[in-house]
Amino acid sequence: MFRTVIFKIILGIYFIIWAPILLVALISRRATLRLIIADARGVLYLARIIGGIKYKIFYPPTEENGIPVQPNDNVRLDGKSIIASKHMSIMEVAILTTNIQNPFFIVKRELLWIPIYGWSFWRMGQLVDRARGTTNMNKLATAVATRIMNGQTLIIFPEGTRVKPGHRIPLKRGLLFLAQRLKLPITPVGTDTGLYWPKRGKMHPGTAKVYFEETLPSTATLEEIHSAINRHSA
Numbered sequence: 484m485f486r487t488v489i490f491k492i493i494l495g496i497y498f499i500i501w502a503p504i505l506l507v508a509l510i511s512r513r514a515t516l517r518l519i520i521a522d523a524r525g526v527l528y529l530a531r532i533i534g535g536i537k538y539k540i541f542y543p544p545t546e547e548n549g550i551p552v553q554p555n556d557n558v559r560l561d562g563k564s565i566i567a568s569k570h571m572s573i574m575e576v577a578i579l580t581t582n583i584q585n586p587f588f589i590v591k592r593e594l595l596w597i598p599i600y601g602w603s604f605w606r607m608g609q610l611v612d613r614a615r616g617t618t619n620m621n622k623l624a625t626a627v628a629t630r631i632m633n634g635q636t637l638i639i640f641p642e643g644t645r646v647k648p649g650h651r652i653p654l655k656r657g658l659l660f661l662a663q664r665l666k667l668p669i670t671p672v673g674t675d676t677g678l679y680w681p682k683r684g685k686m687h688p689g690t691a692k693v694y695f696e697e698t699l700p701s702t703a704t705l706e707e708i709h710s711a712i713n714r715h716s717a
Contacts, residue, residue, distance in 0.1 A: 487686045490533045497529060502599045509606050516585075516607040523577040530574060535688025536679045538578055541715075542695045557668045557698040563631055564668040564698055567658055567708060569716045570640035571648065571677030578693055579672070585635045589623070589657075608635065612657075620657065624664045631665065641708065648677040648717035654705050662701040671696040671708055675717035 501522050508514040530536045543555075558564070566583060568575060580586055589610045595601040610626055627637055639661075641654040662669050673694040679687050694715040699707060 484685050486534060486688075487684075490529065490686060493533060494526070494529055497525060498600070501525075505603045506599050509602060512606055512608060515603050519603055519607055520581055523580040526573070526577045527581065530577075530680065534680065534686045536574070536686065536691055537689075538574070538676075538691045538693060540578070540582060540693045540695065543697050555698055557700045559668060563636070564670045565658065565662055566636060566638040566672055567641050567654075567669050567712060568638060568672035569674045569712050570642055570645050571674055571717070572645065572680040572682065572691075574676040574680045574691060575672075575674045575693060578676075578691075579638050583636050583638060586638050587630055587635050588638050588640075589627075620660055623657075624661055627661055628665055631667070637661075637667075641712075645682045646677070647682070648675065651709075651713055654709050654712075656705065658708065659705060662703075666701050668701055669699045669703055669708055671699065671711035671714075673712050673714055673716035675715075678717050 501518075505515065505518055505522070508518045527538070566579065566586075568579060570576075587608045587610065588604075589612050590604060592611050595605050595609075595611065597604075608630060610623060610630075612623075631637065639658055641658040642652050643655050644652075646652055658669070661667070673696065674692065676691040676693070679689050679691045692715070696711045696714060699711060
């Protein structure tokens with residue numbers, strides 16, 4: 484528990500130190516994005532040095548016995564897909580932010596109320612998860628499409644909240660709406676970060692794992708996506 488307390492104190496100081504830097508960077512979306520990514524790298528570094536938590540990313544196989552596997556018909560020529568990830572901890576947010584090129588998220592409105600950091604999330608192009616309704620979903624789909632066309636990659640947590648290891652909750656239908664409306668395949672991502680960096684309680688040293696599963700078509704069902712996300716999750 485001592486390690487956890489020390490880590491959280493140092494992490495709080497780290498965020499305070501970064502705050503004025505991010506405040507100055509608000510004049511530029513590109514600068515804000517780069518600094519948020521650098522900030523996330525620092526979080527992962529502190530987790531490794533102080534918390535003893537490393538991470539490893541697993542991708543679907545690209546070849547077998549030296550012979551290329553059959554091409555995945557769900558992969559678009561431009562490589563675009565929606566990254567639909569299990570959400571257990573701050574850790575997978577930092578991992579995805581630093582390992583996905585030009586990422587953006589759909590976040591809860593409350594996150595934008597956080598002084599400086601919330602403003603930075605807005606400045607770097609995060610979209611707000613608005614109330615339900617066809618009009619709002621259509622507006623959200625249009626905003627997502629614009630960012631996709633500009634070379635960004637959407638990362639979404641379809642469970643809508645952080646989930647404890649071993650818990651399985653239904654996925655939000657908004658993921659299906661966006662995938663089908665924009666004809667974007669879905670890349671499920673599983674993880675076990677909650678075993679090492681839980682939402683509450685003691686942190687545990689070890690190697691957290693993030694699993695990129697085979698890409699699913701935009702017409703996949705919630706059950707298929709749910710199964711893929713949880714295939715390797717804790």
